[in-house]
Amino acid sequence: xxxxxxxxxxxxxxxxxxxxxxxxxxxxxxxxxxxxxxxxxxxxxxxxxxxxxxxxxxxxxxxxxxxxxxxxxxxxxxxxxxxxxxxxxxxxxxxxxxxxxxxxxxxxxxxxxxxxxxxxxxxxxxxxxxxxxxxxxxxxxxxxxxxxxxxxxxxxxxxxxxxxxxxxxxxxxxxxxxxxxxxxxxxxxxxxxxxxxxxxxxxxxxxxxxxxxxxxxxxxxxxxxxxxxxxxxxxxxxxxx
Amino acid sequence: xxxxxxxxxxxxxxxxxxxxxxxxxxxxxxxxxxxxxxxxxxxxxxxxxxxxxxxxxxxxxxxxxxxxxxxxxxxxxxxxxxxxxxxxxxxxxxxxxxxxxxxxxxxxxxxxxxxxxxxxxxxxxxxxxxxxxxxxxxxxxxxxxxxxxxxxxxxxxxxxxxxxxxxxxxxxxxxxxxxxxxxxxxxxxxxxxxxxxxxxxxxxxxxxxxxxxxxxxxxxxxxxxxxxxxxxxxxxxxxxx
DNA sequence: CAGTCTCTCGAACGTTGGTCGAGAGTGCGA
DNA sequence: TCGCACTCTCGACCAACGTTCGAGAGACTG
Numbered sequence: 001x002x003x004x005x006x007x008x009x010x011x012x013x014x015x016x017x018x019x020x021x022x023x024x025x026x027x028x029x030x031x032x033x034x035x036x037x038x039x040x041x042x043x044x045x046x047x048x049x050x051x052x053x054x055x056x057x058x059x060x061x062x063x064x065x066x067x068x069x070x071x072x073x074x075x076x077x078x079x080x081x082x083x084x085x086x087x088x089x090x091x092x093x094x095x096x097x098x099x100x101x102x103x104x105x106x107x108x109x110x111x112x113x114x115x116x117x118x119x120x121x122x123x124x125x126x127x128x129x130x131x132x133x134x135x136x137x138x139x140x141x142x143x144x145x146x147x148x149x150x151x152x153x154x155x156x157x158x159x160x161x162x163x164x165x166x167x168x169x170x171x172x173x174x175x176x177x178x179x180x181x182x183x184x185x186x187x188x189x190x191x192x193x194x195x196x197x198x199x200x201x202x203x204x205x206x207x208x209x210x211x212x213x214x215x216x217x218x219x220x221x222x223x224x225x226x227x228x229x230x231x232x233x234x235x236x237x238x239x240x241x
Numbered sequence: 242x243x244x245x246x247x248x249x250x251x252x253x254x255x256x257x258x259x260x261x262x263x264x265x266x267x268x269x270x271x272x273x274x275x276x277x278x279x280x281x282x283x284x285x286x287x288x289x290x291x292x293x294x295x296x297x298x299x300x301x302x303x304x305x306x307x308x309x310x311x312x313x314x315x316x317x318x319x320x321x322x323x324x325x326x327x328x329x330x331x332x333x334x335x336x337x338x339x340x341x342x343x344x345x346x347x348x349x350x351x352x353x354x355x356x357x358x359x360x361x362x363x364x365x366x367x368x369x370x371x372x373x374x375x376x377x378x379x380x381x382x383x384x385x386x387x388x389x390x391x392x393x394x395x396x397x398x399x400x401x402x403x404x405x406x407x408x409x410x411x412x413x414x415x416x417x418x419x420x421x422x423x424x425x426x427x428x429x430x431x432x433x434x435x436x437x438x439x440x441x442x443x444x445x446x447x448x449x450x451x452x453x454x455x456x457x458x459x460x461x462x463x464x465x466x467x468x469x470x471x472x473x474x475x476x477x478x479x480x481x482x
Numbered sequence: 483c484a485g486t487c488t489c490t491c492g493a494a495c496g497t498t499g500g501t502c503g504a505g506a507g508t509g510c511g512a
Numbered sequence: 513t514c515g516c517a518c519t520c521t522c523g524a525c526c527a528a529c530g531t532t533c534g535a536g537a538g539a540c541t542g
Contacts, residue, residue: 037520057362060499068523072501075519081499126370129415130423133432138440146442158446158455163416164409164461171317171412175404184372191374199379201387205399220405225466230467301530303485311491312531316491322530 037069039077043087050123085127090134092121096142103151110144115169122177128170161228168224172217278310280318284328291364322371326368333362339384344392351385356410363418370409402469409465417454
């Protein structure tokens with residue numbers, strides 16, 4: 001069953017189920033279906049859809065279509081659409097390599113890769129407004145906190161450092177993905193310039209310019225790391241060997 | 242017309258329009274309708290709905306119901322539902338007072354109030370994934386950058402400081418609003434503890450504990466401000482008088 | 483009193499996320 | 513070989529959603 005043509009449309013339309021067209025046997029898929037519908041395939045396809053058209057582009061029907069399957073079928077593998085979103089978010093975190101080395105370099109590396117991945121999938125930052133407890137996310141968080149702990153942070157200092165870094169990355173990615181499209185940026189700048197009287201500083205300094213966001217982020221990150229390393233009270237100062 | 246009872250249901254159901262019930266005149270609203278439908282009322286009601294039930298709770302139909310109006314009516318005042326969301330986001334920023342004083346204190350104050358407002362409306366952080374160009378948002382941003390500029394920051398340093406602070410606030414609010422409900426936090430911690438082998442550091446340090454988020458945020462903010470004030474290259478060091 | 487402009491709404495459309503129960507296909511034990 | 517149970521798929525259907533259209537009511541203007 002479920003013979004599909006190249007465009008992914010189900011063959012036969014609403015034709016009779018079994019024993020339909022004579023000789024239909026020969027048209028059937030070979031033996032073991034190598035296109036078995038799995039959770040992994042669902043999630044991967046969802047990520048494709050999200051990358052292509054954003055959150056609005058992910059529809060259970062579109063998703064089913066791409067997988068050459070009827071929409072209700074998805075609900076056997078997945079409980080709700082939110083499940084798909086949660087799984088998609090965790091899936092892209094697998095792209096973030098877990099580094100090694102001295103804590104400050106390792107943290108920098110992780111955070112930069114983290115940000116790069118989110119920007120590669122601009123639909124993801126707002127979705128972090130939902131609890132993310134997937135294995136990939138947790139593994140990276142574990143590493144981050146581990147690195148900071150190995151640097152000597154403890155207690156509230158450790159918590160502040162971990163959350164602070166994570167929040168900084170997430171906020172940056174959210175903001176930058178907002179201004180993803182050049183057109184949006186352009187109209188926004190025009191909007192600002194037309195109100196130069198109200199926002200003299202923003203206009204004078206060309207806020208929302210098409211600037212080097214990467215450099216901006218790294219600068220901010222270094223500020224934060226410096227503040228961290230400087231420590232307050234019991235904070236650590238230097239890198240371990 | 243449009244007499245409403247206390248529960249906001251339209252009176253008369255589907256009764257005849259004009260010249261319906263005899264004596265209905267006396268039941269009509271006094272003279273000039275003091276419940277005129279305005280954009281402001283729409284937005285204020287939308288914020289109420291969002292506060293009560295989150296983004297999922299805001300429906301054009303529910304909104305119209307609360308305003309004792311038929312759904313299509315809203316579309317005369319507003320182009321799409323997204324308009325309502327954008328306006329709602331800008332509306333809550335009016336709650337953030339614009340401070341004064343030495344730059345570091347003023348910035349701290351603004352940022353803290355900003356965060357507090359977003360947490361009071363936990364639906365708002367993910368919505369910053371959409372361009373926010375309302376007057377209230379821009380006014381606060383203008384102030385933030387103005388304060389930093391008056392502190393001596395210029396060029397890329399200024400941009401990094403402005404965006405860095407904004408991103409830090411947004412990220413913090415997004416993360417914290419994610420774990421808004423104690424139940425979600427509880428199950429998440431249980432989930433973590435059940436996997437102590439995989440996430441030893443997170444479990445040992447009770448990541449996602451029901452901690453003092455405010456203190457955590459202030460600590461992180463101070464780290465950042467310290468890194469900022471310390472400056473890199475041409476960065477400033479001290480507060481102006 | 484006609485005309486215009488502002489504002490409201492009933493009816494309806496297309497699409498969405500999701501449910502239900504009927505099956506097809508497969509593997510397994512008797 | 514049969515029958516049963518389990519896995520997986522789907523057609524039909526549902527309520528709810530955002531939004532459009534055109535018909536008006538009501539209030540001002542000339």
